Amino acid sequence: MTFRPAFRQRYLWNAVLAAAAIMLLVWTMFPFLWILLTSLKSPADVISVPPTFVFTPTIDNYSALVIGEQHGQYASARPDFPRFFLNSIIISIGAVALSIAAGIPAAYALARYNFPFKNVSWQVRLLAYWTRKTNTIDRIKCLDHCTYSLRSSSDVCLRLCKKLHNLLRKLDEERLALLRAVPLVTEGKRLICSTRELNVVKLGLLQRLAQTLGILGRKPLS
Amino acid sequence: MTTVRKRRQYRRQERLLPYLLLAPALVLLAGMLYPFGLGLYYSLTSYWLQYPNRFRFVWFDNYVSLVSEPLFARAMQFTLGFTLVAVIVQVGLGLAVALFLHARIPGRNVIRALMLMPLMMPPVITALMWKIMMASTNGGILNYMLSFIGVDPINWFGSTQGAVVSVLIIDTWGNLPFVALVLLGGLQALPTEPYEAAQVDGASPVAMLRYLTLPLLSPFLVLVMTFRTMDSLRIFDVIYATTAGGPNDATTNLLFMAYQYSFQWYQMGKGMAQAVVLLLLVVIASYLLLRLWNRAAENAAQ
Numbered sequence: 001m002t003f004r005p006a007f008r009q010r011y012l013w014n015a016v017l018a019a020a021a022i023m024l025l026v027w028t029m030f031p032f033l034w035i036l037l038t039s040l041k042s043p044a045d046v047i048s049v050p051p052t053f054v055f056t057p058t059i060d061n062y063s064a065l066v067i068g069e070q071h072g073q074y075a076s077a078r079p080d081f082p083r084f085f086l087n088s089i090i091i092s093i094g095a096v097a098l099s100i101a102a103g104i105p106a107a108y109a110l111a112r113y114n115f116p117f118k119n120v121s122w123q124v125r126l127l128a129y130w131t132r133k134t135n136t137i138d139r140i141k142c143l144d145h146c147t148y149s150l151r152s153s154s155d156v157c158l159r160l161c162k163k164l165h166n167l168l169r170k171l172d173e174e175r176l177a178l179l180r181a182v183p184l185v186t187e188g189k190r191l192i193c194s195t196r197e198l199n200v201v202k203l204g205l206l207q208r209l210a211q212t213l214g215i216l217g218r219k220p221l222s
Numbered sequence: 223m224t225t226v227r228k229r230r231q232y233r234r235q236e237r238l239l240p241y242l243l244l245a246p247a248l249v250l251l252a253g254m255l256y257p258f259g260l261g262l263y264y265s266l267t268s269y270w271l272q273y274p275n276r277f278r279f280v281w282f283d284n285y286v287s288l289v290s291e292p293l294f295a296r297a298m299q300f301t302l303g304f305t306l307v308a309v310i311v312q313v314g315l316g317l318a319v320a321l322f323l324h325a326r327i328p329g330r331n332v333i334r335a336l337m338l339m340p341l342m343m344p345p346v347i348t349a350l351m352w353k354i355m356m357a358s359t360n361g362g363i364l365n366y367m368l369s370f371i372g373v374d375p376i377n378w379f380g381s382t383q384g385a386v387v388s389v390l391i392i393d394t395w396g397n398l399p400f401v402a403l404v405l406l407g408g409l410q411a412l413p414t415e416p417y418e419a420a421q422v423d424g425a426s427p428v429a430m431l432r433y434l435t436l437p438l439l440s441p442f443l444v445l446v447m448t449f450r451t452m453d454s455l456r457i458f459d460v461i462y463a464t465t466a467g468g469p470n471d472a473t474t475n476l477l478f479m480a481y482q483y484s485f486q487w488y489q490m491g492k493g494m495a496q497a498v499v500l501l502l503l504v505v506i507a508s509y510l511l512l513r514l515w516n517r518a519a520e521n522a523a524q
Contacts, residue, residue, distance in 0.1 A: 017322075017325065017327050020322055021322075021327060021329070021333060024319065024322070024333065024337065025333065025336060027395070028336055028337055028339060028340060028399075029336060029339070031348075031351045031352065031355060031395070032339065032351075034351075034354075034355055034363055035351050035354065038354060049359075050366050051362070051363045051366050098250070099250075101246060102246035102247045102249070102250050103247060105243035105244070105246060105247070106243060106244050106246070106247035108243055109239070109240040109241075109243035109244050110240075110244075112240075113239065113240035
């Protein structure tokens, strides 16, 4: 989106942009700046009224953390910072190690092997398809899945092939009209969806069947 | 004979191997589902840590008692109201920031990088930072700076309205970069041809924004709204670190109320029932928004 205003307006436009940039930076960065300043302040400076930007910096707040002991006026109520730091490291490394150790074998098993219940997610998606709750891409993927399983069941294949043969004898307009009339049969269930989708699906299905059986010689049917 | 047996053995192993590989992940999954199931079960009992003898299975009594609970109505009101305002404010500002960062300005990459810094902060730290800055006494920097433009000191966390606004500001500061990042990604993925065509036709920038950018960007807007709605409904860390639900329960949302019931007053049964109500709310909201997202994606694709 390239927007180039007229030359006269450009100064005004640049001023607006600059003001916006400054506002954005102040809004984002000021809390960080203020916390950094506060961390370098002595307790008296922290609660000074009005707040000061100019003060003698001190690193005692940090050294109190690292030493982990009572440290004069910078004593923290829970001074065991090194221990807390170690806890954080143990938790993050442990969580990463555990999820990788469990995730890698599981991913390998899902990608490499076939076993019952592997496609539970597919069945859920198909279920969602039949209740019309997924989006178009999912529907097309589901139907891809259907056609894939169709290819393996030769009975349905043969039935559809006969229809395909009959269809190819007709004229083009008629062919398309007939395609609309073909019921989409997948393992005994009939998919109900909008006419447009159905046509796309039928075309794809028949095309794939034709390609598989070498009827059309890989020529796209459309 | 031996070869057949070996082959059978091998095939059996081959059959069992995937389950073996899946076992650790399934154990982890069970470890995640078990507390969830336990919580569901507790929400149907009168579990109260102070009175272990009274533990009974009471079916939906906890849910029914929520209706007559005045705090529940207030918490529900705050949860829904806060979510509505937070999503509108954050998506609106995020869109403005994304459009700004998409424009050709000098130093754009530096601003983008700095802009993302709040994303790296844990929400509790963000809340504590703002708590220090919003101190109403003892040199709170925010009130001090507002005094320059003639604003009277605001009682940020002490008054009921102030506390709600404070939580809103802190949540917005922490999440604006996320919204802006997603929308900026969406803006950069938009096709350029419609804009070139619009420029040739002499469309004004406002018209381009209204009739090109917003419709094309709508899937991203709905997507980011979904994320923000779900997160705003279950906001906890900011409230816990700043107002702790107060003052006068003004910033108690459903999740904080469930926390108070379960772990401050030890009424596990009631607390879990509130958590389940919140879960249902989140599921319904995300379902509706995802449906909207499907529609927006289909419309934008045409």
